[in-house]
Amino acid sequence: MIKKVVFILIAIVIIALVVIMAIIYHDTNPLDSRFFPQCMFYKLTGWQCPGCGGQRAFHYLLNGDIAESFRMNPLLWIGIPYILLASVLQSPWMEKRCVRLREWLTGYHACIIWLFAIVAFWILRNVF
Amino acid sequence: MDYYYIENNSQKGPVPAQELAGIIKPDTRVWCPGMSDWTVASEVAELAVLLPSNQMSGNQSGFVSASDEATKVVGASSDSFSGNSNYSGNSVNNSNSGYNGNSNNYGAGVGYVNGGNSGNNAGGYMNKPQSYLVFSIVTALICCNALSIPAIVYAAKVDLLWKGGFYDEAKKAADSAKMWSWISFGVGLIWGILIIFASVAEELSELK
Numbered sequence: 001m002i003k004k005v006v007f008i009l010i011a012i013v014i015i016a017l018v019v020i021m022a023i024i025y026h027d028t029n030p031l032d033s034r035f036f037p038q039c040m041f042y043k044l045t046g047w048q049c050p051g052c053g054g055q056r057a058f059h060y061l062l063n064g065d066i067a068e069s070f071r072m073n074p075l076l077w078i079g080i081p082y083i084l085l086a087s088v089l090q091s092p093w094m095e096k097r098c099v100r101l102r103e104w105l106t107g108y109h110a111c112i113i114w115l116f117a118i119v120a121f122w123i124l125r126n127v128f
Numbered sequence: 129m130d131y132y133y134i135e136n137n138s139q140k141g142p143v144p145a146q147e148l149a150g151i152i153k154p155d156t157r158v159w160c161p162g163m164s165d166w167t168v169a170s171e172v173a174e175l176a177v178l179l180p181s182n183q184m185s186g187n188q189s190g191f192v193s194a195s196d197e198a199t200k201v202v203g204a205s206s207d208s209f210s211g212n213s214n215y216s217g218n219s220v221n222n223s224n225s226g227y228n229g230n231s232n233n234y235g236a237g238v239g240y241v242n243g244g245n246s247g248n249n250a251g252g253y254m255n256k257p258q259s260y261l262v263f264s265i266v267t268a269l270i271c272c273n274a275l276s277i278p279a280i281v282y283a284a285k286v287d288l289l290w291k292g293g294f295y296d297e298a299k300k301a302a303d304s305a306k307m308w309s310w311i312s313f314g315v316g317l318i319w320g321i322l323i324i325f326a327s328v329a330e331e332l333s334e335l336k
Contacts, residue, residue: 034327037320039272051269081270086262096132096159099139106261108291111284114261115277118268 003092026062030055047126050075050118075121129174133158134166149178163256256290257302259283264309271316279308 027094030036041049053072070077082105088094089102104110134157142160143151145332152158161288169175203209264279282305 034323034331037323040316040319040323041272041274043323047218049272051272054270071285076269079265083262083266088264090258096139106259106283106287108284108287109257111261111280111287113266114265118265118280119277 007091019059022062025055025059029059048122050114050122050125052125078117129160131160131175133169145174145178148175151229152179154179177253182333188331257299258306259286259287259302260305260309264305264312267309267312267316271312272319275308279312280307282308304328 028036036055039049039052041047042052051073054076057069057072058078060066060072086102086105089098089105094102131148132139132141133143133148133152134140135151148158148169152169154168154176154177156169157166157173158169158175163172165320170179190269252256260279262285264276264283268276268280282301285301286298286305288303289295
């Protein structure tokens with residue numbers, strides 16, 4: 001019961017944040033304003049991190065430019081659906097359902113795949 | 129009452145209790161609505177009466193395979209924790225207590241706490257610790273630093289250790305994964321706030 005209340009509260013906070021951000025990011029391209037936080041890794045090293053381009057990708061997505069959004073950060077297009085699916089599967093309501101899928105999505109192989117995906121993307125996007 | 133049960137690492141059911149006779153063994157994990165967690169059949173009164181009375185031989189063979197698996201994991205990653213020999217000793221304790229077998233490898237993620245080393249929880253159940261993989265992926269993608277990488281590595285170790293029967297070690301790895309995720313989150317958040325303040329200050333100084 002407490003777990004469910006906590007889950008709902010966290011979900012409400014996150015959804016509220018996303019809605020507020022969507023309003024901001026819809027109207028402004030992060031490139032045109034200095035008030036959008038820039039990536040620490042990029043500022044310090046000049047190289048892009050795995051999350052770089054996320055704000056621009058969000059902006060383009062909200063304005064319907066799917067191709068440009070994907071170009072800004074392809075990893076997010078895999079990461080966000082994964083995060084949503086895994087979060088739903090880890091909710092208290094799904095405890096006894098889809099057990100095998102959840103175990104796989106948060107298990108050893110998923111960890112290794114993500115580790116390689118993030119590190120590879122990090123290196124490749126700075127090489128090419 | 130209808131029960132779910134674990135067979136060959138997958139969840140089956142629901143099946144009425146009477147039909148479980150012959151299917152379940154004393155160490156089969158079962159669950160029905162109203163139970164807080166998966167439980168071995170021998171501890172559920174309604175099912176215990178359905179079990180064959182002589183079951184130790186089955187348990188014994190189950191234990192051997194579990195112990196083999198644990199040994200394999202020790203061999204594969206012996207550098208990552210110390211005192212391996214203690215743990216094989218623990219597995220033996222488990223077998224003496226009656227239920228054990230493939231307790232490390234079924235879908236629902238519930239296992240036994242090792243009798244010897246666990247302290248507070250001796251003999252009880254322990255849920256598989258969360259690996260915090262999802263949270264560490266979130267922080268890896270939005271926090272712009274490399275501190276999420278150790279979190280993902282620890283998340284991988286949680287699963288590996290758990291499947292090898294090292295429940296306490298798995299719990300520690302899970303705590304490390306959680307800690308690194310939060311560190312990454314904190315660093316990213318502080319950076320974000322600082323840099324927004326910095327750009328506001330820059331804007332104000334240009335206005336003067």
